Amino acid sequence: MTNKLKYFIGNWKMFGDFGSFKIINKVNKFSHESKNLSKKKIILCVPSTLIHFFNKKLKSKFISLGVQNCHYHQGYGPFTGSINASMLKKAGAKYIILGHSENRAEGETNNLIKKKIISALKQKLNIIYCIGETLKEKNKGKTFSILREQMKSSLEKKFNINKIIFAYEPVWSIGTNKIPKMDKLKKTIKFIKRDFKKNFKTKKTPKVLYGGSVNDKNIRLFSSISQIDGFLIGGASQSSKKFIDIIINYYK
Ligand code: 13P
Numbered sequence: 001m002t003n004k005l006k007y008f009i010g011n012w013k014m015f016g017d018f019g020s021f022k023i024i025n026k027v028n029k030f031s032h033e034s035k036n037l038s039k040k041k042i043i044l045c046v047p048s049t050l051i052h053f054f055n056k057k058l059k060s061k062f063i064s065l066g067v068q069n070c071h072y073h074q075g076y077g078p079f080t081g082s083i084n085a086s087m088l089k090k091a092g093a094k095y096i097i098l099g100h101s102e103n104r105a106e107g108e109t110n111n112l113i114k115k116k117i118i119s120a121l122k123q124k125l126n127i128i129y130c131i132g133e134t135l136k137e138k139n140k141g142k143t144f145s146i147l148r149e150q151m152k153s154s155l156e157k158k159f160n161i162n163k164i165i166f167a168y169e170p171v172w173s174i175g176t177n178k179i180p181k182m183d184k185l186k187k188t189i190k191f192i193k194r195d196f197k198k199n200f201k202t203k204k205t206p207k208v209l210y211g212g213s214v215n216d217k218n219i220r221l222f223s224s225i226s227q228i229d230g231f232l233i234g235g236a237s238q239s240s241k242k243f244i245d246i247i248i249n250y251y252k
Contacts (some may be wrong), residue, residue, distance in 0.1 A: 005039040007165065007209055007230025008247050009128060010237025011068060011097055012046050020046075024054050024063070026240035030247070031062035038251055041230070044237065045097050045128070048083050055092030066095025066128070069103060072115035074122060085116075089123040096120050097232075099130045099154065101171045110153035117154060117164070127164045128232065129154070130211070131192070135172035143170075144191055148199070151192070157200050165207045166192055167232040173212025175235060182221055185210065189227045216245035223250055 010027075012020075024044060031042045045066040046054060055065055071082035088096065098120065099113045113129075120127050131150040133143045147168070155164070168188060173179055180188070192208050210222060211232030222228055236242040 003039060004226070005041060005229070006250070007041045007043065007207070008243075008250075009042075009066075009095070009167075009209065009230065009232045010044040010243055011100070011211070011232055011234050012044065012238055013068070013102070013234060014047065015238050016047055016050055018050070018053060020050065021054060021057055023238070023240045023243075024058060024065075027243060028058060028061065028063050030240075030244045032060070034247070035062070037247075040247065042247070043095050045095060048088060048091070051088065051093050052091040064094045065092055066097065066126075067093045068097045068100065070096060070098075070116055070120060072112060072119050074119050085119045085123040085125060089125060093125060095126045095128060097128045097130060097167075099150070101130060101132055101134075101169060101174060105171075110150060114154040114156075117159065121160060121163055124163070128167050128209070129164055130167045130169050130232070132169040132171050132173075132212075138170065138172060143188065144195075147188070147192055148195055151196055152199060155200065157202075161200070161202060161204055161206055165209060165229070166196075167209040167211045168192060169211035169232060175213065177213050179213050179218055179221070182224060185222075186225045186227060189225065193227065214246060216242055216249050219246045219250045220252065 042063040045068050048067050067088050070085045098116050131147050133146040137146050189208050193205050196206050207229040209230045209232050210228050214231050214233045215236045
Protein backbone atom coordinates (compact mmCIF):
# COMPACT_ATOMS: atom_id res chain seq x y z
CA MET A 1 0.00 0.00 0.00
CA THR A 2 1.29 3.39 -0.98
CA ASN A 3 1.87 6.05 1.62
CA LYS A 4 1.78 8.96 -0.79
CA LEU A 5 -1.15 11.36 -0.49
CA LYS A 6 -3.86 10.41 -2.97
CA TYR A 7 -6.83 12.54 -4.00
CA PHE A 8 -10.29 11.13 -4.59
CA ILE A 9 -12.35 13.91 -6.07
CA GLY A 10 -15.98 13.59 -7.09
CA ASN A 11 -17.35 15.72 -9.89
CA TRP A 12 -21.11 15.58 -9.54
CA LYS A 13 -21.65 17.53 -12.78
CA MET A 14 -25.36 18.51 -13.16
CA PHE A 15 -26.62 16.24 -10.41
CA GLY A 16 -28.06 16.64 -6.95
CA ASP A 17 -30.55 18.45 -4.76
CA PHE A 18 -30.84 19.14 -1.03
CA GLY A 19 -31.70 15.49 -0.40
CA SER A 20 -28.30 14.53 -1.79
CA PHE A 21 -26.82 15.63 1.50
CA LYS A 22 -27.15 11.99 2.57
CA ILE A 23 -24.42 11.13 0.04
CA ILE A 24 -22.13 13.84 1.40
CA ASN A 25 -22.84 12.68 4.94
CA LYS A 26 -21.98 9.04 4.21
CA VAL A 27 -18.77 9.94 2.40
CA ASN A 28 -17.81 12.27 5.23
CA LYS A 29 -18.39 9.52 7.80
CA PHE A 30 -16.36 7.09 5.74
CA SER A 31 -13.53 9.58 5.49
CA HIS A 32 -13.51 9.97 9.28
CA GLU A 33 -13.71 6.27 10.05
CA SER A 34 -11.06 5.31 7.52
CA LYS A 35 -8.58 8.00 8.36
CA ASN A 36 -5.97 5.42 9.28
CA LEU A 37 -6.36 3.64 5.95
CA SER A 38 -3.74 5.82 4.31
CA LYS A 39 -2.98 9.40 3.40
CA LYS A 40 -5.95 10.39 1.30
CA LYS A 41 -7.89 13.54 0.56
CA ILE A 42 -11.56 13.29 -0.35
CA ILE A 43 -13.26 16.19 -2.10
CA LEU A 44 -16.74 16.47 -3.58
CA CYS A 45 -17.34 19.12 -6.24
CA VAL A 46 -21.06 19.82 -6.23
CA PRO A 47 -23.40 22.20 -8.06
CA SER A 48 -23.11 25.83 -6.93
CA THR A 49 -26.75 25.73 -5.75
CA LEU A 50 -25.82 23.20 -3.04
CA ILE A 51 -22.41 24.24 -1.75
CA HIS A 52 -23.64 26.66 0.90
CA PHE A 53 -26.29 24.28 2.19
CA PHE A 54 -23.88 21.31 2.35
CA ASN A 55 -21.20 23.43 3.93
CA LYS A 56 -23.49 24.59 6.74
CA LYS A 57 -25.13 21.21 7.30
CA LEU A 58 -21.87 19.29 7.55
CA LYS A 59 -20.85 19.81 11.16
CA SER A 60 -17.45 18.11 11.42
CA LYS A 61 -15.70 18.05 8.09
CA PHE A 62 -13.51 15.14 7.06
CA ILE A 63 -13.95 15.92 3.39
CA SER A 64 -13.64 19.16 1.44
CA LEU A 65 -16.25 20.71 -0.79
CA GLY A 66 -15.76 22.32 -4.15
CA VAL A 67 -17.56 23.59 -7.22
CA GLN A 68 -17.25 22.99 -10.95
CA ASN A 69 -16.84 26.32 -12.75
CA CYS A 70 -16.99 30.09 -12.30
CA HIS A 71 -17.23 33.25 -14.32
CA TYR A 72 -13.87 34.91 -15.02
CA HIS A 73 -14.95 38.38 -13.86
CA GLN A 74 -13.66 39.21 -10.40
CA GLY A 75 -16.24 41.67 -9.10
CA TYR A 76 -19.97 41.93 -9.54
CA GLY A 77 -21.05 42.74 -13.08
CA PRO A 78 -23.63 42.49 -15.80
CA PHE A 79 -23.23 38.75 -16.46
CA THR A 80 -26.69 37.23 -16.32
CA GLY A 81 -26.79 33.78 -14.78
CA SER A 82 -23.11 33.79 -13.80
CA ILE A 83 -21.34 33.31 -10.48
CA ASN A 84 -17.82 34.53 -9.74
CA ALA A 85 -15.06 32.89 -7.73
CA SER A 86 -15.49 35.25 -4.79
CA MET A 87 -19.19 34.36 -4.47
CA LEU A 88 -18.33 30.66 -4.55
CA LYS A 89 -15.60 31.08 -1.97
CA LYS A 90 -18.03 32.87 0.35
CA ALA A 91 -20.53 30.04 -0.16
CA GLY A 92 -17.96 27.56 1.17
CA ALA A 93 -16.01 26.29 -1.84
CA LYS A 94 -12.42 25.26 -1.17
CA TYR A 95 -11.80 23.64 -4.57
CA ILE A 96 -12.88 24.47 -8.09
CA ILE A 97 -12.79 22.41 -11.28
CA LEU A 98 -11.78 24.50 -14.30
CA GLY A 99 -11.26 23.64 -17.95
CA HIS A 100 -13.48 20.58 -17.94
CA SER A 101 -13.92 19.19 -21.46
CA GLU A 102 -17.70 19.45 -21.13
CA ASN A 103 -17.24 23.22 -20.82
CA ARG A 104 -14.54 23.34 -23.49
CA ALA A 105 -17.05 21.60 -25.79
CA GLU A 106 -19.40 24.52 -25.24
CA GLY A 107 -16.82 27.02 -26.41
CA GLU A 108 -14.55 27.59 -23.39
CA THR A 109 -11.10 28.46 -24.75
CA ASN A 110 -7.68 28.11 -23.12
CA ASN A 111 -7.59 31.90 -22.86
CA LEU A 112 -10.93 32.10 -21.08
CA ILE A 113 -9.84 29.31 -18.74
CA LYS A 114 -6.71 31.30 -17.93
CA LYS A 115 -8.85 34.26 -16.85
CA LYS A 116 -10.91 31.94 -14.65
CA ILE A 117 -7.76 30.48 -13.11
CA ILE A 118 -6.48 33.99 -12.30
CA SER A 119 -9.82 34.80 -10.68
CA ALA A 120 -9.91 31.59 -8.65
CA LEU A 121 -6.29 32.00 -7.51
CA LYS A 122 -7.12 35.49 -6.31
CA GLN A 123 -9.73 33.90 -4.05
CA LYS A 124 -7.16 31.33 -2.87
CA LEU A 125 -9.32 28.50 -4.21
CA ASN A 126 -7.56 25.23 -5.01
CA ILE A 127 -7.87 24.57 -8.71
CA ILE A 128 -8.40 21.25 -10.42
CA TYR A 129 -7.35 22.07 -13.95
CA CYS A 130 -8.66 19.54 -16.50
CA ILE A 131 -6.68 18.79 -19.62
CA GLY A 132 -7.08 16.03 -22.18
CA GLU A 133 -7.26 15.17 -25.84
CA THR A 134 -10.27 14.21 -27.96
CA LEU A 135 -10.46 10.89 -29.79
CA LYS A 136 -9.65 12.61 -33.08
CA GLU A 137 -6.56 14.23 -31.56
CA LYS A 138 -5.49 10.91 -30.04
CA ASN A 139 -5.86 9.11 -33.37
CA LYS A 140 -3.72 11.76 -35.04
CA GLY A 141 -1.00 11.21 -32.43
CA LYS A 142 -1.47 14.71 -31.05
CA THR A 143 -2.05 13.89 -27.37
CA PHE A 144 1.20 15.38 -26.03
CA SER A 145 1.05 18.53 -28.15
CA ILE A 146 -2.57 19.16 -27.08
CA LEU A 147 -1.67 18.71 -23.41
CA ARG A 148 1.31 21.03 -23.79
CA GLU A 149 -0.86 23.66 -25.47
CA GLN A 150 -3.55 23.41 -22.78
CA MET A 151 -0.92 23.91 -20.08
CA LYS A 152 1.02 26.66 -21.82
CA SER A 153 -1.88 28.81 -22.87
CA SER A 154 -3.86 28.67 -19.63
CA LEU A 155 -1.07 28.99 -17.10
CA GLU A 156 1.71 31.47 -16.32
CA LYS A 157 5.03 30.96 -14.60
CA LYS A 158 4.03 33.30 -11.80
CA PHE A 159 0.96 31.24 -10.84
CA ASN A 160 1.13 29.49 -7.48
CA ILE A 161 1.52 25.85 -8.56
CA ASN A 162 0.79 24.70 -5.01
CA LYS A 163 -2.81 25.74 -5.65
CA ILE A 164 -3.16 23.88 -8.96
CA ILE A 165 -3.77 20.17 -9.44
CA PHE A 166 -3.93 18.79 -12.97
CA ALA A 167 -6.60 16.28 -13.94
CA TYR A 168 -5.73 14.36 -17.08
CA GLU A 169 -9.10 13.46 -18.58
CA PRO A 170 -8.98 12.06 -22.10
CA VAL A 171 -12.26 13.25 -23.60
CA TRP A 172 -12.89 9.87 -25.26
CA SER A 173 -12.82 8.22 -21.87
CA ILE A 174 -15.39 10.38 -20.09
CA GLY A 175 -18.66 8.54 -19.51
CA THR A 176 -17.78 5.87 -22.09
CA ASN A 177 -16.47 3.02 -19.93
CA LYS A 178 -13.25 3.21 -21.93
CA ILE A 179 -9.98 3.73 -20.10
CA PRO A 180 -6.48 4.19 -21.48
CA LYS A 181 -3.98 1.35 -21.66
CA MET A 182 -1.95 1.48 -18.46
CA ASP A 183 1.46 1.78 -20.14
CA LYS A 184 0.19 4.67 -22.28
CA LEU A 185 -1.42 6.34 -19.28
CA LYS A 186 1.79 6.10 -17.26
CA LYS A 187 3.72 7.76 -20.11
CA THR A 188 1.15 10.54 -20.38
CA ILE A 189 1.13 11.29 -16.65
CA LYS A 190 4.93 11.38 -16.67
CA PHE A 191 4.87 13.63 -19.73
CA ILE A 192 2.54 16.15 -18.03
CA LYS A 193 4.80 16.34 -14.96
CA ARG A 194 8.02 16.59 -16.95
CA ASP A 195 6.73 19.02 -19.55
CA PHE A 196 5.18 21.32 -16.98
CA LYS A 197 8.44 21.48 -15.03
CA LYS A 198 10.41 22.22 -18.16
CA ASN A 199 8.11 24.88 -19.62
CA PHE A 200 7.40 26.59 -16.34
CA LYS A 201 10.99 26.36 -15.17
CA THR A 202 10.15 24.88 -11.81
CA LYS A 203 11.62 22.04 -9.76
CA LYS A 204 8.26 21.41 -8.17
CA THR A 205 6.52 18.36 -9.56
CA PRO A 206 2.81 19.08 -10.06
CA LYS A 207 0.10 16.75 -8.85
CA VAL A 208 -1.65 14.94 -11.70
CA LEU A 209 -4.92 13.06 -11.32
CA TYR A 210 -6.59 10.74 -13.80
CA GLY A 211 -10.27 11.08 -14.74
CA GLY A 212 -12.51 9.17 -17.15
CA SER A 213 -14.75 6.15 -16.46
CA VAL A 214 -13.11 5.34 -13.13
CA ASN A 215 -15.21 2.82 -11.20
CA ASP A 216 -14.96 0.36 -8.31
CA LYS A 217 -14.05 -2.46 -10.74
CA ASN A 218 -11.24 -0.84 -12.72
CA ILE A 219 -9.67 1.24 -9.93
CA ARG A 220 -7.22 -1.54 -9.02
CA LEU A 221 -5.58 -1.27 -12.42
CA PHE A 222 -4.60 2.33 -11.77
CA SER A 223 -2.86 1.58 -8.49
CA SER A 224 0.03 0.12 -10.50
CA ILE A 225 0.93 3.66 -11.61
CA SER A 226 2.52 5.37 -8.63
CA GLN A 227 2.83 8.64 -10.59
CA ILE A 228 -0.96 9.14 -10.49
CA ASP A 229 -1.77 11.39 -7.54
CA GLY A 230 -5.45 10.55 -7.47
CA PHE A 231 -8.69 10.49 -9.42
CA LEU A 232 -11.42 12.77 -10.67
CA ILE A 233 -14.56 10.68 -10.64
CA GLY A 234 -17.76 11.63 -12.46
CA GLY A 235 -20.77 9.32 -12.60
CA ALA A 236 -19.56 6.96 -9.87
CA SER A 237 -19.27 9.83 -7.36
CA GLN A 238 -23.02 10.38 -7.47
CA SER A 239 -23.50 7.26 -5.35
CA SER A 240 -21.90 7.12 -1.90
CA LYS A 241 -21.51 3.33 -2.18
CA LYS A 242 -19.77 3.40 -5.55
CA PHE A 243 -17.53 6.30 -4.56
CA ILE A 244 -16.56 4.70 -1.25
CA ASP A 245 -15.97 1.33 -2.94
CA ILE A 246 -13.56 2.99 -5.36
CA ILE A 247 -11.49 4.23 -2.43
CA ILE A 248 -11.65 0.92 -0.54
CA ASN A 249 -10.74 -1.11 -3.63
CA TYR A 250 -7.88 1.20 -4.53
CA TYR A 251 -6.11 0.30 -1.27
CA LYS A 252 -6.97 -3.42 -1.36
P1 13P B 1 -16.94 9.79 -15.61
O1 13P B 1 -16.24 9.27 -14.40
O2 13P B 1 -18.43 9.78 -15.50
O3 13P B 1 -16.42 9.16 -16.86
O4 13P B 1 -16.57 11.35 -15.72
C1 13P B 1 -15.28 11.77 -15.57
C2 13P B 1 -15.26 13.23 -15.45
O5 13P B 1 -15.62 13.94 -16.37
C3 13P B 1 -14.82 13.80 -14.18
O6 13P B 1 -14.59 15.17 -14.28
